[in-house]
Amino acid sequence: HNCMSIEFSLPGPIRDFVFDLHESMRRSQRIVDVQRLYDVRVKELTEKYFSQSPWPESNLIAGEVKNDEGFLLFYKEMILRQHVTAKIKIHLSDNITSWFNYLKLFEYILEVSENDLCITTQWIYDITQEFAYQFQGFCQFRCQVANHTPEVLAVLEANKEVWTFPAIESILQRLIKAGSKAIESTSKSAALSMNSTNFRAQFGYFAAIELARLYCLLGDFNGSIQVISPIKLFDRSELFVQLTLCHFNVFYHNGVCKMLLGHFSEAADMFTDIIVLVSRILKPGGSAGGGARSSFAAQLQKMLDKVLALMAMACTLEPSHRVEESVMEMVEAKWAEKIRKLQSGDEVLYSECFSFAMPKFVSAQVPDYAATPAVSTHQEAVQHQLAVFLSLVRQQAPFLKLRSYLTLYASIDIDKLARFNDVSKEELVAQLVAYKAREKGSRTDIQYTIEKDVLVIDSGVLNAQAENNKAVEKFFIAGTKKHAEINRHLSSVFDQLGF
Numbered sequence: 001h002n003c004m005s006i007e008f009s010l011p012g013p014i015r016d017f018v019f020d021l022h023e024s025m026r027r028s029q030r031i032v033d034v035q036r037l038y039d040v041r042v043k044e045l046t047e048k049y050f051s052q053s054p055w056p057e058s059n060l061i062a063g064e065v066k067n068d069e070g071f072l073l074f075y076k077e078m079i080l081r082q083h084v085t086a087k088i089k090i091h092l093s094d095n096i097t098s099w100f101n102y103l104k105l106f107e108y109i110l111e112v113s114e115n116d117l118c119i120t121t122q123w124i125y126d127i128t129q130e131f132a133y134q135f136q137g138f139c140q141f142r143c144q145v146a147n148h149t150p151e152v153l154a155v156l157e158a159n160k161e162v163w164t165f166p167a168i169e170s171i172l173q174r175l176i177k178a179g180s181k182a183i184e185s186t187s188k189s190a191a192l193s194m195n196s197t198n199f200r201a202q203f204g205y206f207a208a209i210e211l212a213r214l215y216c217l218l219g220d221f222n223g224s225i226q227v228i229s230p231i232k233l234f235d236r237s238e239l240f241v242q243l244t245l246c247h248f249n250v251f252y253h254n255g256v257c258k259m260l261l262g263h264f265s266e267a268a269d270m271f272t273d274i275i276v277l278v279s280r281i282l283k284p285g286g287s288a289g290g291g292a293r294s295s296f297a298a299q300l301q302k303m304l305d306k307v308l309a310l311m312a313m314a315c316t317l318e319p320s321h322r323v324e325e326s327v328m329e330m331v332e333a334k335w336a337e338k339i340r341k342l343q344s345g346d347e348v349l350y351s352e353c354f355s356f357a358m359p360k361f362v363s364a365q366v367p368d369y370a371a372t373p374a375v376s377t378h379q380e381a382v383q384h385q386l387a388v389f390l391s392l393v394r395q396q397a398p399f400l401k402l403r404s405y406l407t408l409y410a411s412i413d414i415d416k417l418a419r420f421n422d423v424s425k426e427e428l429v430a431q432l433v434a435y436k437a438r439e440k441g442s443r444t445d446i447q448y449t450i451e452k453d454v455l456v457i458d459s460g461v462l463n464a465q466a467e468n469n470k471a472v473e474k475f476f477i478a479g480t481k482k483h484a485e486i487n488r489h490l491s492s493v494f495d496q497l498g499f
Contacts (some may be wrong), residue, residue: 128172157370172210176320186201215364231250308335
């Protein structure tokens with residue numbers, strides 16, 4: 001009787017979907033069917049039946065799949081993710097349930113035979129990405145101790161082992177190890193191709209990407225760069241390049257790591273890649289066109305705005321680094337008014353850009369829920385990284401001022417340059433030596449020598465600087481033309497109105 005009531009309570013399309021998805025994942029193992037059901041049908045059913053309510057719990061659909069526990073683990077992970085997408089309120093109990101489901105799911109992935117499961121690359125990435133995302137969100141939530149009720153604090157105290165970083169790191173490392181082992185049985189190109197049947201290799205691949213992301217969020221920037229080092233970031237044949245959001249996240253977090261380590265040129269290269277990528281997708285006729293993909297386009301635009309802010313700071317702090325003209329035009333179009341303030345070392349503006357463009361850093365430390373008075377610590381990680389970044393800005397400030405003079409003169413008296421920089425002659429010489437050492441190997445480093453207390457700058461650098469200024473000239477010329485066109489249009493309108 002219970003089975004019949006459950007069966008009749010489920011809409012027919014939901015029963016059909018669950019049956020078909022199970023059939024394609026476990027029996028027929030047709031990847032094209034899994035892809036259609038996961039990429040398209042899930043969204044259609046969510047919009048039609050579950051935009052305001054959650055999907056049926058796994059026990060309600062278990063009969064449709066003959067209580068296949070492995071399949072039900074994937075189903076439970078998927079429906080909670082749909083709840084977040086549909087903006088259904090997620091409760092603390094959902095976070096705890098999700099944690100224990102992930103534990104079982106990853107154990108199953110590590111143990112199941114390659115012949116017993118068919119799953120798409122997109123789905124694999126979504127699972128690993130959501131795992132890291134939920135950890136980040138839970139860290140921010142549990143550290144807001146002062147905002148929680150006694151009941152919530154009691155639940156958190158009773159579940160201190162939930163969403164801890166050592167456990168998460170262990171899971172991801174095990175997936176990485178299993179993935180590496182899976183690749184040994186075949187070629188890397190075959191295992192890491194889109195929708196390959198070697199799902200364990202792909203779980204390991206994306207686990208490394210998400211572990212690198214978590215190291216970045218926790219402030220271990222060298223660790224983040226190291227864990228992702230086996231992946232060739234600029235190789236277009238890499239699997240992550242096939243998934244736009246994954247591509248963005250890989251370069252974004254890697255660029256953030258390099259920026260906060262003070263490697264501004266390398267950070268600029270990472271940001272350049274994704275600015276070009278996203279702008280190409282967003283342009284008219286790109287793959288993020290209207291219709292159902294409009295929300296995707298809006299998401300990409302927000303991401304692009306963040307990277308343009310990071311790029312503005314990176315280029316300001318490393319002005320000798322040559323950047324693609326089209327990219328600089330986009331940065332200047334968005335940040336032209338603020339770049340001058342950044343160049344002057346305005347720490348308030350740097351702080352604003354940091355808060356807008358950087359990821360939400362977190363602390364892995366589990367707070368003391370019983371401490372009195374209750375103190376929220378969810379902003380401490382962000383404030384710490386901001387302080388580190390501002391210290392890098394202060395270190396760069398003398399070099400930025402010095403370089404501005406080096407690009408103005410073909411030669412200048414050392415004493416005069418020292419007065420311009422408000423330092424002694426000895427301090428200026430020390431700065432010049434430090435600047436040359438710092439710029440060594442740069443693609444556009446400024447060459448200079450000191451001859452009888454006169455600083456002689458290589459004229460070739462000035463010519464290169466002039467070439468770089470052409471991009472700025474084009475920007476202002478285009479703005480002037482647009483201004484004139486607007487004036488003509490307004491004059492025409494006023495004439496028609498008789499003004």
